[in-house]
Amino acid sequence: MMESPDHGDGPGDADGADGGSWIRGFHPVPDPAARLVCFPHAGGSASFFFPLSRELAQRGVEVLPVQYPGRQDRRAEPNIPDLAVMADRVAEALxxxxxxxxxxxxxxxxATLAYEVARRAQEAGRPPAALFVSGRRAPHRVVDDGLHLLSDRELVEDIMALDGTESGMFGDPELLELVLPAIRSDYRAAETYRFVPGPRLDCPVHALTGFSDPRVSVGELRHWAGHTDGPFELQVFPxxxxxxxxxxxxxxxGIAERLAAATSAA
Known part of the structure; x- marks a missing residue:
């Protein structure tokens, strides 16, 4: 489905025929039954979802990964360390x-960014059929651990602890100089986010997480249920x-099946 955590260049970085700066289209589907908009993790890029895009395209679902500024082909653009601003920009582009x-x-x-875009879409009269959130506390439970204030060395150590990878970029000072600003900006955006109460979503919310995730416990994922008037489901994986x-x-x-059920019900 998805590649290893991606902080550098990857396949399919160019826009689709009409992708725009924020939205990518790696595998266009001429007449898609549905579209799935995908939002990467902090420091991640649109190419993280390249395999998922390929697989779902074969099922008639067009995947539209979001590309944040400050990385890959958008490296020259300033980072945006504010999730509310990012949500506004993505909603407009979508x-x-x-x-x-x-x-x-x-x-x-x-996951938080996807939720905020879902709220904006619903407010605009175009509610999503479903929201999938992975490895993230519910919006009202987000805490500031101060990770965006770590030194470069400490930030790299934190990323390594999460990824479990031995990527060569961590030993390349020039490459680190390129990618760390985007990672730090994303960490700041994620940690300084503040939930603003408002109407709950109408769509189903499907929460997914790893049982041993050091960032968020399984119990924390259950709090997402309070952000929808629709069904809630939690899946836990090793x-x-x-x-x-x-x-x-x-x-x-699982995504394909739940998306088919949600769009059919809608």
Whole structure:
């Protein structure tokens, strides 16, 4: 489904035919049954969802990964350390694509951003068919751990602890200089986010997490139930913060089935 945590360049970085700065289209579907908008984790990029895009395209679902500024082909653009501002920008960029049933999927920081975009879409009269949130506390439970204030060395150590990877970029000072500003900006956006109470979502919310995630306990994911008037479901998988990479096939199938059910009900 998804690649290893991605902080550098990857496949399919260019926009689709009409992708725009924020939205990517790796595998366009001429007449999609539904669209799934995907939001990466802090420090991540749109290419994290390249495999998911490929698999769901074969099922008639068009995946639209979001590309945050400050990385890959948007590296020259300033980072945006504010989730509310990012949500406004993404919602605006997505508006032309909401002409058919759609859902949103976000991992870690991306889950909060997906939720805020879902709120904006519902307020605009285009509610999503479903919201998938992964590895993230519910909006009203977000805490500021001060990770965005760590030194470069401490920040790298934190990323390594989450990823479990030995990526060569961590030993490349020039590459680190390029990617760390975006990672730090995302950490700041995620930690300084403050929930503003408002109407609950009408759509189903599906929460997913790794049982051993050091960032968020399983119990924390249950609090997402309070943000929808629709059904709530929690799925727990073996693994840590990036459990998704070890359960790609199961998660892809689950998303496809739940999206089909949600769009049919809608």
């Amino acid at each position: 508006a032309p694509r909401l002409d058919r049933p759609f859902a949103l999927f976000g991992h870690s920081m991306g 693994g840590g913060h990036f459990y998704l990479t070890d359960h790609a096939e199961t998660i892809t199938t």
